[in-house]
Amino acid sequence: MNFGVSAVLTRTFEEAQKRVMYRFLLYVLGLPLHLVVYLIYLSKRKDHTYEAAIAAVQQELKTVGGKNSWLEEYEEQLQRKWEFFQEKRSREEIHSEAEQLAEVRFQEEVERRTAERLAQDGFRKETYSAYFQSLLESPMFVIVSLLPGIFMYGLLLLISNPFLKYIMERLVQSVFVIIGVGTLVFTILYISPFDPASNILGESATPEQIVAFNQIHRLDLPYLQQLWNALKGIATFDLGSAFAGNEDVASSIANKFPITLTIAIFSVLMAIVIAIPIGILSATRPNSFLDTTFMFIALIGLSIPNFWQGLIFILNFSIKLNWLPATYSPGNALSMIMPVIVLGTGLTASIARMMRSSLLEIIHEDYIITARAKGLTKSQMLWKHAVGNAMIPVITVIGLMFGGMLGGAAVTEKVFNIKGIGSYIVDKQFIPDIPAIMGGVVYIAITISLVNLLIDILYAFLDPRIRSKMKQS
Amino acid sequence: MEDKLNNRHALVLSKEYPQANFTWIISLIISMVFLVNSYSFKTGEMNTFVFAIFIAYLATTFLQLFITRKMKRDLLDTGAIQKKARRLGYIQLISLVTGNIFAAAFAFNLINERKTPEYTFAVYMFLTQLFVIAISAMNIFKPYVTDTFPLAMVVLLIFAAFHVAVLIIVAKMVGDVKAPRSMAIVAILVLLTALTGNLFALLLGWSLLLKSMSNDRSRIMKWNVMWEKITRNSTATLGMFFIILMLTISVVSRFTFDYALAVENDYSHILQPPSLAYPFGTDNFGRDVFSRIIFGARISLLVGFASTAIPVIIGGFLGGIAGYYSTRTDNVIMRLLDVLYAIPGILLAIAIIAAFGANTTNLIIALSVGAIPTYARTMRANVLMVSNYDFVDSARALGTSDMSIIFKQVVPNSLAPMIVKSTLTIGGAVIATSSLSYLGLGVEPHIPEWGNILRVGSTYLESHSYLAIFPGLAIILLVLSFNFLGDGLRDALDPRLD
Numbered sequence: 001m002n003f004g005v006s007a008v009l010t011r012t013f014e015e016a017q018k019r020v021m022y023r024f025l026l027y028v029l030g031l032p033l034h035l036v037v038y039l040i041y042l043s044k045r046k047d048h049t050y051e052a053a054i055a056a057v058q059q060e061l062k063t064v065g066g067k068n069s070w071l072e073e074y075e076e077q078l079q080r081k082w083e084f085f086q087e088k089r090s091r092e093e094i095h096s097e098a099e100q101l102a103e104v105r106f107q108e109e110v111e112r113r114t115a116e117r118l119a120q121d122g123f124r125k126e127t128y129s130a131y132f133q134s135l136l137e138s139p140m141f142v143i144v145s146l147l148p149g150i151f152m153y154g155l156l157l158l159i160s161n162p163f164l165k166y167i168m169e170r171l172v173q174s175v176f177v178i179i180g181v182g183t184l185v186f187t188i189l190y191i192s193p194f195d196p197a198s199n200i201l202g203e204s205a206t207p208e209q210i211v212a213f214n215q216i217h218r219l220d221l222p223y224l225q226q227l228w229n230a231l232k233g234i235a236t237f238d239l240g241s242a243f244a245g246n247e248d249v250a251s252s253i254a255n256k257f258p259i260t261l262t263i264a265i266f267s268v269l270m271a272i273v274i275a276i277p278i279g280i281l282s283a284t285r286p287n288s289f290l291d292t293t294f295m296f297i298a299l300i301g302l303s304i305p306n307f308w309q310g311l312i313f314i315l316n317f318s319i320k321l322n323w324l325p326a327t328y329s330p331g332n333a334l335s336m337i338m339p340v341i342v343l344g345t346g347l348t349a350s351i352a353r354m355m356r357s358s359l360l361e362i363i364h365e366d367y368i369i370t371a372r373a374k375g376l377t378k379s380q381m382l383w384k385h386a387v388g389n390a391m392i393p394v395i396t397v398i399g400l401m402f403g404g405m406l407g408g409a410a411v412t413e414k415v416f417n418i419k420g421i422g423s424y425i426v427d428k429q430f431i432p433d434i435p436a437i438m439g440g441v442v443y444i445a446i447t448i449s450l451v452n453l454l455i456d457i458l459y460a461f462l463d464p465r466i467r468s469k470m471k472q473s
Numbered sequence: 474m475e476d477k478l479n480n481r482h483a484l485v486l487s488k489e490y491p492q493a494n495f496t497w498i499i500s501l502i503i504s505m506v507f508l509v510n511s512y513s514f515k516t517g518e519m520n521t522f523v524f525a526i527f528i529a530y531l532a533t534t535f536l537q538l539f540i541t542r543k544m545k546r547d548l549l550d551t552g553a554i555q556k557k558a559r560r561l562g563y564i565q566l567i568s569l570v571t572g573n574i575f576a577a578a579f580a581f582n583l584i585n586e587r588k589t590p591e592y593t594f595a596v597y598m599f600l601t602q603l604f605v606i607a608i609s610a611m612n613i614f615k616p617y618v619t620d621t622f623p624l625a626m627v628v629l630l631i632f633a634a635f636h637v638a639v640l641i642i643v644a645k646m647v648g649d650v651k652a653p654r655s656m657a658i659v660a661i662l663v664l665l666t667a668l669t670g671n672l673f674a675l676l677l678g679w680s681l682l683l684k685s686m687s688n689d690r691s692r693i694m695k696w697n698v699m700w701e702k703i704t705r706n707s708t709a710t711l712g713m714f715f716i717i718l719m720l721t722i723s724v725v726s727r728f729t730f731d732y733a734l735a736v737e738n739d740y741s742h743i744l745q746p747p748s749l750a751y752p753f754g755t756d757n758f759g760r761d762v763f764s765r766i767i768f769g770a771r772i773s774l775l776v777g778f779a780s781t782a783i784p785v786i787i788g789g790f791l792g793g794i795a796g797y798y799s800t801r802t803d804n805v806i807m808r809l810l811d812v813l814y815a816i817p818g819i820l821l822a823i824a825i826i827a828a829f830g831a832n833t834t835n836l837i838i839a840l841s842v843g844a845i846p847t848y849a850r851t852m853r854a855n856v857l858m859v860s861n862y863d864f865v866d867s868a869r870a871l872g873t874s875d876m877s878i879i880f881k882q883v884v885p886n887s888l889a890p891m892i893v894k895s896t897l898t899i900g901g902a903v904i905a906t907s908s909l910s911y912l913g914l915g916v917e918p919h920i921p922e923w924g925n926i927l928r929v930g931s932t933y934l935e936s937h938s939y940l941a942i943f944p945g946l947a948i949i950l951l952v953l954s955f956n957f958l959g960d961g962l963r964d965a966l967d968p969r970l971d
Contacts, residue, residue: 085872173811180812185824190829299960303618303952305904307911308945315938407817411908415931425820426912429827441824445815 001232006139010154012160014135017129022159030152032130033145041131057113067106074098166460174449179231181445182438186230189434190223196243217243217435230435234442239435242428249435253421253443259330260409260420266336267344268402275348276394279355280387284378286360288360294352302350306408310342310415327417328385339416339424343409347401354397361389403448483552488584490544492707495539503573504530526571533568533576540565540583559583572607576598578711590700591647591680591926595640597714598663598673601792602633605721609729611763613824614749618731624730632666639663639677650693652684660685670724672717709961712954719951723771735764735921744937754942755927762940765921766947772922773951776833777903780840781895787841788848788885796856797848797879807853810846818843819905826914836915840905841916844898851894855887862886889966897959900952907948923948 016022046265057224061067075098084090135141140214146153197213198205205213212221212412217240218229233239239249278298317338318326325335362368371381402452417423421440428436459466478583484490498915507527511520541565543558567574582588606629633950634757639659646653682699684693705712739759747754753762795874797808809906813821829835859865862882909915912930918925923944930940 038883063679145578173808177811177815180809184812185816188828190822194828194830200726300949300953303900303904303949304951304958305907305911305945305948307908307931308927308941308948311927311941313943313944316936319935403815403817404819405775408908410823411912414912419496421700423824429823429914431828437824437827441816441820444817444820448817449815 006137006142008160009142010133010136012053012132012156013129016156016159023129025155029155030149033149033152036133036148037132037145037301038128039152041128053114053118057110057117061113070102070105071098074101081116085142092369102178123306124311150225163460166421167457170453170456174453176240177449178442178446182231182234183227183440185438185441186227186434189432189438190226192432194432196431198432200244217241223232224261230438233435234439239439242436243431252424252436253439256419257443259418260406260413260422261410263336263343263418263420264402264409266340267347267405268398270344271341271347271351272398275351275354278352279394280359280382282352282356283359283363283390284382284400295356296399298352299350301345304345306342306346307411307415309345310338310412313342314415315337339390339412339418342415343412344403346408347398347405350397350401351394351418354394355390356395362386362390392459395455395458402451403444406444406448481549483548485543487548487554488588489543489554489704490541490548491543492579492582493537493541495707496575498533498592499575500530500537500573504534516682529571530570530573533565533573534858535573536561536568537576537579539542540609553659554586559586559669569603570605572716574604575709578707578714585644587702588701589643589647589649589892590697591643591652591677591684592640593710594673594677594706595636595643597710597717598671599633599636599640599678601671601673601714601718601721602629602636604667604718605629605671605725608631608722608726608767611749611752612729612731613732615734615761618821621728625725629725630730632669635662636668636674636677643677643681644970647681648685648832649697650684650690650746652773654680654685656681656685668678670717670721673714673719673848684832699965703961706961706964708957709900709964710810712957712961715950715954716958719770719774722767723774726767726771730764731969732764732768735759735768736760736919743868744933746937747939755941756926756940760921760963762926762943765926766923766944767936768921769923769944769947770951772833772916772920773903773906773948776840776906776916777955779837780844780902780906781899783837783841783889784844784848785895789852791845792849792852793856793879793887796853797860797875797883806849810849811842814850816843819908822905822909823912823914826909831909831914831917833916835922836906836909840902844902848891848894849889853886855890859883859886886902893966896955896962900955900959903952903955907944922951 013026016026046331074346075094078089078094078098082094114429117272158168196217197210199220201209201213218226221229230239233250237250237254241247241254242249242252278294281321282294285291313324314326324338325332328339368381368385372378372386376384407422409420410426412418413420413423414426421444425437425440461467479696504527505782507523507530511523511527512518539559540561543561544554547553547555551848562580562893565576565580565583570581570970578596578601582593585592593688606626609622609626612622642659646656646956660681662676663674663681667678680696683696683847687693729775737760739755742751742759744753744757745751745755745759751761751763753766754764755761789805791810795803814822818840821843822836825839825842826835829838842843854878865878865882868882873881907922907927909925910922911928913928915924916922918928927941930937930942930944933940
């Protein structure tokens with residue numbers, strides 16, 4: 001058992017050496033261990049086999065005169081090349097270029113032959129990483145060094161599993177993206193020519209009042225300090241108080257976020273329930289009357305601005321027919337119907353179109369013809385082989401569109417007077433209230449990143465093509 | 474019976490038959506819309522004017538149904554549409570009087586059996602001119618017109634007459650691959666009329682020049698095949714028609730419409746219902762909504778095109794570099810763009826506008842920045858594919874520099890998906906523009922822009938709902954046109970569908 005772990009560690013260590021980032025991480029995480037081992041390695045390294053072998057090979061190649069024959073060969077090649085392009089080059093130019101090429105080839109040849117010879121004799125080029133790798137092969141070393149190298153071993157075990165490694169890499173990537181988003185949004189608001197202090201305090205504010213305002217909200221600090229505070233605030237859910245109204249930004253966002261999220265999730269559900277069957281129906285009867293009608297309606301759905309659709313709904317269903325309330329109130333399920341439909345229309349149209357084109361593409365694949373040839377009925381073929389595969393790009397689209405929906409929710413929320421995160425950001429942008437806007441935008445971006453991360457990870461488990469690709473790399 | 478089965482494929486292959494079906498369905502739907510609107514449910518009154526339009530559209534629909542039936546019989550019996558059915562197209566041309574563009578376009582298509590791209594361009598060029606004249610002519614009912622109005626109308630009418638002449642010449646003289654040399658003169662005159670913004674004239678002029686001057690047969694064939702694919706798709710062509718109509722209107726309105734009517738307050742005519750003088754009514758400051766919508770087209774098209782062109786250039790450049798060079802360059806560029814990609818476009822736009830203020834320039838910048846990663850990704854994927862082709866390898870073997878390979882070999886060959894993508898996203902940009910204006914974050918409130926007009930209209934939803942309905946319809950029509958055109962371009966340019 002123990003021996004197995006040791007073998008896994010050795011193999012992973014060897015593979016991780018190929019990537020700069022992992023090599024760096026491994027050395028940093030196992031720093032105490034590596035310091036000790038490196039000292040031992042230095043004191044032990046008396047072995048001059050490699051240098052001796054290189055010298056011998058060099059001598060050998062020189063006496064054979066390999067270099068001169070290469071030089072002639074290259075000179076001839078270069079001459080022919082310039083003749084072909086009908087360009088004039090002097091003999092010296094060609095000679096010096098050929099000499100360079102020959103020198104490069106000589107060095108390569110020496111290294112290759114040395115490595116070959118040493119491998120024949122059972123030696124290998126002695127480097128620190130090779131030395132460390134040979135140590136890892138013995139279970140005893142692993143057990144002794146377990147405590148100082150615990151982090152490094154943890155990392156090695158983590159990346160020895162392709163799934164865990166993939167998930168970890170995606171997670172790290174998401175963290176960097178989120179930090180990038182925070183930095184970007186903060187920088188945009190920081191370089192704004194507007195001055196929140198004079199906007200809020202009014203034109204009659206004295207200079208002392210403005211200085212005091214800037215001090216309270218820490219706007220007098222240098223850029224990097226403010227950026228650090230903002231990023232720290234996002235990570236610790238402590239964004240301070242808003243510029244106007246003295247409310248706690250983090251708790252306002254926490255209150256408003258669930259409202260937007262609920263409506264968005266219901267919209268996604270509605271879109272999936274309606275769009276997937278329509279997409280399948282259309283794809284199985286391409287260019288029929290039904291298909292054309294559905295796709296025509298879908299395109300209209302894509303072309304309607306949310307706010308106009310909302311207004312028309314209010315006009316017809318609230319004002320004229322008086323069926324549904326015109327504004328949203330939490331807890332009233334009826335008041336949620338119109339916002340959900342309005343927000344979900346674009347998504348429904350996109351999913352239906354995507355499902356149709358994806359399924360149409362799959363139906364013409366060879367394996368579907370095989371499935372038909374082996375005697376499956378059309379519906380068996382459709383449900384067993386086609387729909388599942390066609391769903392893969394559709395799910396990606398849903399993930400991507402979900403983000404767009406959270407962003408676009410601002411407009412719908414304004415129309416139906418919903419106190420969600422979108423209308424919160426819009427209300428705050430006139431000041432501009434830096435912590436509020438930044439918090440709103442970044443938390444939405446985080447949610448979107450998490451949703452996409454989840455979808456990517458799901459794929460890693462569900463899609464056999466991605467699975468096999470991951471194992472190969 | 475045997476014959477009928479054999480001729481079934483003639484139904485599917487026929488260029489006119491699907492359009493015939495599409496036309497009668499659309500005509501029927503439009504006439505139903507007029508029927509519903511001719512009767513007021515609140516007061517129980519009939520609007521005779523709207524009802525007359527309904528009757529006219531219904532008549533067109535029945536004629537169209539009759540033609541369609543006849544075409545179907547012809548196709549099933551003989552495999553081709555007979556002369557007699559084609560002559561019915563001349564009767565259907567009358568539908569032009571009611572402004573039924575669908576039936577008119579179909580009629581023109583039916584009359585001429587031998588279709589060249591030039592014929593289609595000439596037809597739509599003429600139709601665009603006619604619609605522009607009709608829309609501009611609405612000004613006669615106004616209390617006063619601009620000083621340039623009479624002269625502009627005369628020029629437009631001369632152009633329209635010239636276009637009719639060109640249409641007849643093109644139908645008679647231009648062949649599939651060759652046109653008489655003398656057509657070059659006509660082509661140049663046609664190109665001059667494109668200055669009104671009528672891009673069909675530009676296309677026609679270019680196409681005529683190509684056929685009369687060039688001897689490169691393969692180039693002409695390629696041009697023919699591409700446009701045949703696009704014009705076969707009647708919705709895509711109609712989309713293109715509407716976009717070019719809007720473009721022409723925004724150019725011509727400078728001379729035929731009075732900007733003062735759209736922006737200056739007139740408290741004696743507040744909140745007037747739709748009438749001949751004010752086709753879409755007036756708003757709470759007495760401004761003519763019809764004029765405002767006409768002038769709004771300018772802004773929507775400008776912002777739509779600009780906020781698509783900028784990210785196409787920047788994103789295309791970044792994506793091209795990322796796709797062509799090593800993994801490291803690729804990684805650095807794409808990871809940085811991932812940050813932009815993680816923020817929804819509208820939110821990023823709101824943040825940028827919050828920081829720099831709401832005006833048209835900032836709006837264009839804000840919408841452009843958010844769209845860069847999408848284009849970079851599209852371009853990168855194409856470049857990755859194209860740079861593995863043999864012609865790139867041979868260019869490299871010939872010692873061409875990297876920059877020259879990228880811009881002369883790789884980029885031109887990966888443009889098609891970018892064109893399709895940008896056409897499809899201009900619609901999105903138009904929606905985003907009006908959405909942000911609606912929120913008060915887009916174009917300055919005093920400028921007539923569709924979102925701004927709707928913003929005013931939304932406060933009068935209960936009492937004067939037409940204030941909110943018409944600008945919304947304008948947005949939908951423009952966006953729908955871009956989407957239809959984009960779909961058509963994708964079908965035409967995607968090599969996988971060949």
